[in-house]
Amino acid sequence: MRNIVLTGFMGTGKTEVGRKLATSLGMKMIDTDQLIEKEAKRPIHEIFGEEGEAHFRKLERSMIQKVVKERNAIIAVGGGAISDAENLKALQKNGFIVCLEASPGIIRSRVSGSKRPMLKGSSLTKRIRKLLDLRKASYRKADVTIDTSTKTFGEISNQIVAMVSENVMEQVRVKLPQNSYDIKIGSGILSRIGEELSGLGIKGKVAVITHPRIGKLYGRIVSLSLKKAGFQVKTLLVPDGERYKTLLTANRLYDALIKNRFERSSCLIALGGGVIGDLVGYTAATFLRGISFCQIPTSLVAQVDASIGGKTAVNHPMGKNLIGVFHQPRLVFIDTQVLLTLSNREFQSGLAEVIKYGVINDARFFEFLERRMPEILKLDDQILRRAIIRSCEIKAKVVSEDERESGWRLILNYGHTFGHALEAVGGYKRFLHGEAVAMGMLKAARMSQRLGLCGETVVKRQEALIRRAKLPISLPKFRSADILRHMKVDKKVVGGAIHFVLASRIGKVSASCL
């Protein structure tokens, strides 16, 4: 997570609030004043007295340059720190800046009797007012300001947790030889899409492409934000459902784009789940030999998987995603608040992909999910966001190393060889994608055990976690010939052989050809 930087006038409670925050968010606490004292081996009022303010500011500046390299930290900095433009810039880069305020009277009562060097001299209240005036302009540069005059430190800390959740955008980079891009993740950030796109240098025409249902929920907030940022916005609706992810629907979108004079520099926005993302990505990839697009995934499965990595596709009567291209989005913009409007079944389906990331690449993340599944199911904002961020990080890492799925990226298909076939046999109606993947993962786990690649625990732990995520663990009755037939037209077939991804332990899988 990004750092939280606490600043503000002396006596506003930075250290105390910082400690509370550190405990409740599980982050480490750093106090630059304390570190400076420790390094200089004497208190700050002595540094001021003996070497003057300029020298102290020098020490402070170098300490700030040091601590901003931390992540997941609460950083309390002295009241004068952000008056310095360089300090401010360094702290903002990877931190959310909270300024604590209080009335001069309250500050006076809190600091009287202390040895604070800046308050030496004439009448205390007068001096406080004067300093507050001087610093007013720089305090305004904080991301948020909180008046602490009448609140307990616990209340202030809670307020910051809420604000951070709303405002902090986490950023995960998908690094590619060409066309690298960011995944931005936050809560309640939809209204900021306009400025984000604009910040990427995109301008002119954008089309927000969505289903009627999603459009009704989020179309307006997205369009307004885009218009405010100066875009010409066109909203295009496509019918909901995998069966409309076809060349025919793409063709209707081409018609609309041509009619509305969309150009190579225009941008498409996929606002919806995986179906919308695939379809819009495919349309962007193939219109005028490729225009830019942005993903705003609204389902959990799209947020942690489908929207990242540039796989775009439409379906063919003979199989899912058989027509497609790799085309990377310019931005993946994830607002976790939109998950609140998903049905339980849809949300749980997405958890299959989240669990998958633990199995294929991160045993500690798998343990985190084992411990925190109840909170995730309750959509606890902090915990759920952490699960989404970690999933995005793993997906981004794998995609960065193998953009075109020529090798390592295949591990993302864990549970998918069987899962895809199961979806197809169920006519893409009986199971949601994640449900089929959950069953596919169990199938792959059992196959791994039977082949002696892993022990029973590896199977049992997956089964238990899938069950706790309220996903199906028992396979329905199907004719194996049907399953096999569908596996054989999968894209993963090489030289007629079917590829499986098998687990050797939690956190480690590899692709095999059977």
Add this chain to the structure above:
Amino acid sequence: MRNIVLTGFMGTGKTEVGRKLATSLGMKMIDTDQLIEKEAKRPIHEIFGEEGEAHFRKLERSMIQKVVKERNAIIAVGGGAISDAENLKALQKNGFIVCLEASPGIIRSRVSGSKRPMLKGSSLTKRIRKLLDLRKASYRKADVTIDTSTKTFGEISNQIVAMVSENVMEQVRVKLPQNSYDIKIGSGILSRIGEELSGLGIKGKVAVITHPRIGKLYGRIVSLSLKKAGFQVKTLLVPDGERYKTLLTANRLYDALIKNRFERSSCLIALGGGVIGDLVGYTAATFLRGISFCQIPTSLVAQVDASIGGKTAVNHPMGKNLIGVFHQPRLVFIDTQVLLTLSNREFQSGLAEVIKYGVINDARFFEFLERRMPEILKLDDQILRRAIIRSCEIKAKVVSEDERESGWRLILNYGHTFGHALEAVGGYKRFLHGEAVAMGMLKAARMSQRLGLCGETVVKRQEALIRRAKLPISLPKFRSADILRHMKVDKKVVGGAIHFVLASRIGKVSASCL
């Protein structure tokens, strides 16, 4: 052009044949024995006598390493040179190796009385026989062998010119950040496509996609070559004509590929003109998120333009090529002999693009075309091939520097803004692409003159050359509103403004926005 290396036993006429070849092909003549003598400042028989054969072979090896860096050269090397594996490898890399033979009796009569060091000692004929035996194995490594016993040097030279034309493949590299590839150009090389594809590491299933008419002419030779190289070959026919370059036809191809179990590692071959190239490229780009494909262009316009650079597309009812992606071929394989079956009108249409390369990037090439147009129109193999190679080189250079047409590549659109609109207004029936481009170039030239960018000569020279290529120079009557309407849905529109490429002189153009 690749070098021609002449080797063979003493007395087979290497030097004499070399001189004839140099004159008739306009290439320079290099004789390694002469160069060695010049550098050592004494004749070879003295080097042999004083320092022994091993020392001479050392001098020869270093001389060969030096001369193979030449291009467009006839290189005569001593009879023993290619017995050395290192020499052979160096000479083969960029050269076509011709071995001259003669009977021992003829050799004896040609060399008796000379100071050749290898023949010192016992009975001459016996010594010749023994040496011939020793060298037999290395002489077999030449690309071709010619018996010179009963021929004049002129006859031998003519025979080599014919052989070189048939066998030498010129190679032009399209250098890209990812997916660089070669354009290979030769005469009568279709039967070598199998080994070429195989040499790229492609294997398994290939589909030769072509029209019935082209398939009848060249389908068999291509398929046979592919089968001989171990490929499983499927031929797919699509109807001829721009109006079939649609999503619907692409969809039929997907059906066939899925039915025939094509996989990600399979390869498509576009055997035909620009329409086939665009359609097959688009299908390859979008099938299973991109499989490899190879271009075998059979029209002049496809050979010098459409097949190079990875632009693939299908048409939309509202405009040509509006649906497409960039997808680079693995190989562009150009057999100039197939041009013999084009109609005059089709062939001349291709010349518009050839002339375009002169205007946009190479004044000397433009002059070459001014001088050699009559021979080109007669399909003179040498001259025409030179024009094609130079066109491919310019296209490759431009594409290499700007794969996605974000800047410089736009210069390739010289004559095309207006040309495309003209094609559209004529319903894609009235004009061939090159005819429309020829008129478009004149329009662009006149516009450049009117804007004061170039003088009248620049217009007149283009007009004269276009006329000499038997291409249309007078514009048909159309309503300008129709033309303008079509220009406005072109892919080259940016911010509602139409882009033109304008000429400042022959060999120099730049893109402008009007």
